[in-house]
Amino acid sequence: MTSSIKTAVLFAALTALFIVIGGLIGGKSGIVVALIFAVGINFFSYWFSDSIVLRLYKAQELQKSDAPQLHEIVEELARNAGIPKPKICIIPDPSPNAFATGRNPENAVVAVTQGIMHILNTNELRGVLAHEIAHIANRDILIQSCAAVLGSAITSLANMLYFTSLFGGRDEENSSPLSALSAVLMIILAPLAASLIQMAISRSREYLADETGASFCSDPQALASALQKLDNYSRQIPLNANPATENMFIVSPLTGGSMQALFSTHPPIQERIRRLMQMAR
Numbered sequence: 001m002t003s004s005i006k007t008a009v010l011f012a013a014l015t016a017l018f019i020v021i022g023g024l025i026g027g028k029s030g031i032v033v034a035l036i037f038a039v040g041i042n043f044f045s046y047w048f049s050d051s052i053v054l055r056l057y058k059a060q061e062l063q064k065s066d067a068p069q070l071h072e073i074v075e076e077l078a079r080n081a082g083i084p085k086p087k088i089c090i091i092p093d094p095s096p097n098a099f100a101t102g103r104n105p106e107n108a109v110v111a112v113t114q115g116i117m118h119i120l121n122t123n124e125l126r127g128v129l130a131h132e133i134a135h136i137a138n139r140d141i142l143i144q145s146c147a148a149v150l151g152s153a154i155t156s157l158a159n160m161l162y163f164t165s166l167f168g169g170r171d172e173e174n175s176s177p178l179s180a181l182s183a184v185l186m187i188i189l190a191p192l193a194a195s196l197i198q199m200a201i202s203r204s205r206e207y208l209a210d211e212t213g214a215s216f217c218s219d220p221q222a223l224a225s226a227l228q229k230l231d232n233y234s235r236q237i238p239l240n241a242n243p244a245t246e247n248m249f250i251v252s253p254l255t256g257g258s259m260q261a262l263f264s265t266h267p268p269i270q271e272r273i274r275r276l277m278q279m280a281r
Contacts, residue, residue, distance in 0.1 A: 095239035127223030131213035224276035
C-alpha cells in the first residue's frame, strides 16, 4: 500500500471517529460548534505557523551571499521538484536537524541548523534538502494541517461528550447502559486514537518524503547516510525542541525510551535507511 493510500485510509479513520462521537452526543449543534472551533484554531495555525515556528527557533534568513553553495543546491532541487525556490533559514543550534514550513510551495521555507552544516558532506546535505523539498512538493504541511483539524475536533467532541454525560444532557435514545459504556470508552480512547492516527499520517508522509526526495537528488544512499549521521549526532547533542513541532524535523529532536518511540511522529530510522538502500540497489 502506497503512502498516499495509507494517508487516505487514516483520514477516513479520523472522519469515522469524528462521526461516531457526534452520534453518541446525539446532537448536530455540538458537532458544528466543535468543528468551527477546531477549524478556527487550525486556520490560524495554517496561515501563521511558519512565522511562529521560525521565531521559536530563532531562525534567520540566509542570503545567497551568506551561503552560495546551499542556495545553489536548493535552487537545483526546487527545479527538479517543479516548485519555486523556497527561502533558506539558519537555526543557531549545534544539534544537527532540518525542517520545511510554509502553507504552500509559493510561501515555503527550508530551515537548517548550524550543527547539520558541520557534520554532513555535500552529497548528504543535498539528500537532506531534497527530503525537505519533497515535503513542500507533496503538500505535507497542508495534509498535516487537515489532520490537525480533525484531531482537534475529535478531542473537542470527546470533551463535550464527557460533560453531556456528566450532567445528563444526552437524550433517552442514547441513554441505554450499552450506549453509556460506549460513551465512556469513547471519552477515554477517542483523543488517544486521534493522536495515534495523526502520528501514523506523519510517519507515512516521512516515508513518502524520503522516497520523493531521493528521486529529486538521484542519490538515495546519500540521504540514508545523512539520516544515520543525524540520528547518531542528535542523540549526543539534543535539540531543545517544542514537542508540538516534532513532526516538522527530518529526524525526531526528542529523545526517550520505548514509550517515546511508540508516540513518535517519525518512523524508525533503520527502517527509513533500509528502504532508501533498497531504492539505491
